[in-house]
Amino acid sequence: MSAAPQVVSLGAEATPILTMTGISKSFPGVKALEGISLELYPGQVTALVGENGAGKSTLVKILTGIYQPDAGEIVLDGQHVHFSSAHAALEHGITAIHQETVLFDELSVAENIFLGHAPRTRLGLVDWKTLRAEAADILSSMGAPIDPRARLKDLSIANKHLVAVARAMSIEAQIVIMDEPTAALSHKEIEELFVLIDLLKADGKAILFISHKFDEIFRIADRYTVFRDGQMIGAGPMADTNQRELVRMMVGRSVDQAFPKQDVAIGATVLEVEGLSHPTEFDSISFTLRRGEILGFYGLVGAGRSELMQALFGATRVSSGTVTLEGKPALAKSEADAIEKGIVYVPEERGRQGAVTGLPIVQNISLPSLKKTSRAGFLDMAREFALARQYSERLDLRAASLSQEVGTLSGGNQQKVVIAKWLATRPKVIILDEPTKGIDIGSKAAVHAFMSELAAEGLSVIMVSSELPEIMGMSDRVIVMREGLIAGEFERAALDAETLVRMAAGIGDH
Structure with a gap:
């Protein structure tokens, strides 16, 4: 039995410009939304929060005319409306700004x-x-x-x-939907966006703000609505709630330990990087990685961290330097060469670089492991499904079936598919670039727990992250990069948030 929605009184003085009531939407094998409600108010920001798969994206697609609801009604400015297409929604003054901006480069x-x-x-x-x-x-x-x-x-x-x-x-537009608009922005750019949101509020726009970052929600939102498993769990003014209560509504439980780091006996050196340089992105990078270690790379946007990881994975060529894995040369000439040597990379942009979103889960997971799933040059589907099932179960992947297209999964589950794909190759080093970007707090805890399990099993992990709590909570050691150079290195016991930020930004004498 689902919990009754917790709705806080909004007061008689506030009148919503848009009301969605009893909205339901089903897909084959999945009930995405069940009788949900939403109210948006002029001149106010309503934060829509929930774990990946809670139904947020489905609701946005209904509101923007991409999907049609199976049941329920939408009232806009006191009139019942039906958005038969995206153009119809636009004509009614509803527009969306997505994490990946839907604009035309040319x-x-x-x-x-x-x-x-x-x-x-x-x-x-x-x-x-x-x-x-x-x-x-x-x-x-x-x-x-x-x-x-x-x-x-x-x-x-x-x-x-x-x-x-x-x-x-x-x-x-009367209604502006912002779906993870800050995911790819720096701190300065986020503050500039917040100034623009204030301008939109002053202009009387009703804003639906979707974010997994609680500091942003409490900074910018006037109201909240919480979804869980396709149902509306609670709604009300932000002033009447707190982070712990929102998390409890989101996941149906308290998430007290966001960073479940296990104590692991760190082993011998596995990876050695010496003097690695790129003509434009980074210079003279040297570090080691030990067995069972989670090595964090921290820095601001543009510090060269992702570019360094792509070079280790063979996606870009370096101008000088050496890479040694278990005592053998391991400077990869290509991605396939890196995989063969035992180095894999989970990219930041999982939708464009990490997965083939139009293919089913089973083919995504088995794609780099075709030698394991083939006999005499022919694909053995039984082996392929067995491999996909093994790693999807290990990661607690939530999907209707292994035949479901990856593009229809939530962001957190897409990330699990990409991680499963590379784990199936049984690597020695796994590089996770912003592993929890754009996923909810419950999925973050699951990814963190799994990272810790991998390290405990002896896998060596490199984690690139711009989130300071994640870096400090999960790393055994942290390397700070700034402008393509290593600015500092710290063991876990010596980690200090202020020092890391100052070093990443180049503030003060270190």
Whole structure:
């Protein structure tokens, strides 16, 4: 029996601009939403929180006209509405800014802002002069120093987000949905986005803000709604709740130990990197990695950590340096060479680099292990399913079946598929690049527990993370990188949050 929703009184003075009631949606083998409700208020931010797979993305797709609900009703500005398409939702003033901005790289900034609703001349042609002028006015009002004529592909991720916000302002949206908008932004860029959110609030927009970062939720949100397993569990003003209570509603239990680090006897040196350099990304990198160790790499965006890991995995070529694995040369010439040597890499961008989202789970997991699942050059499907089942069960993968497409899984479960894929190759070193980026607190705890288990089994783990609590909670040793160089190295007992941040930012004398 599901828990009754905890709904805090919102007061008679507040009137929602949008109300969703009794919304249900099912897919083959999965009930994604069951009788959920949501209220959005003008000039306020409502945080939608829940574990991966709780139904947040399904609700957003219903609200933006991509999916049609099986049951329930939507009331907008006092009128019952039905969004038969994404264009219909847009016409009603609903727009979304996603973690991966849905814009067009080859078009200009101005064209992206007014795509689908460009100003027209009396002859019905696009009024380019007015389009660029109005785009410049919107960007100027936001304090965004972006040339409306610039190609989108030439902008930074942060500026692409600004263009997405400008698009929301250009269509005079009543409701702006922000789905993990800060996932790829630096701290400075996040603060700039929060300033823009304040502008949208002042303009009377109702904002639905989806994030797994509790510091952001409590910083920016006025209200909260919690989903769990496709049901609405609670809602109310942020002032009436706290982090512990939100977590309890999200996962149905208290998550007190976010970083379940096991004490592991660290073994002999497995990996030695000496003087590794790249022409543009990093220089003179030297470090060792021991058996059973979790070695954390910390630094700000652009420090060169991911580029270093991609070089270890053979995805990019270095200009000099050596890599030795268990006493043998291991400077990989390609990804396949790295896998053969026993080094695997779980990338930060799991959707684009880590998985083939259009293929089922079973094929994703077995893809790098075809030698194990083949006989005489022919694929043995029984072996393939056995391998996929073994590692999906080990990682507690939540899916209707192993034939389910990876692209239909939640972010946390997609991450488990990518990790399972590489573990099936039985590596000696596994590199995890931002392993919990964009996944909920419950899934984070599961990934952390599994990392600790891998280390306890003797696997050597490199973890790249921008989250300081994760670095300090899971690492046996931490290397700090800044501007392509190693800025410092600390054993677990000597870890200090302020020192790590100052060293990563280059503040003070170290």
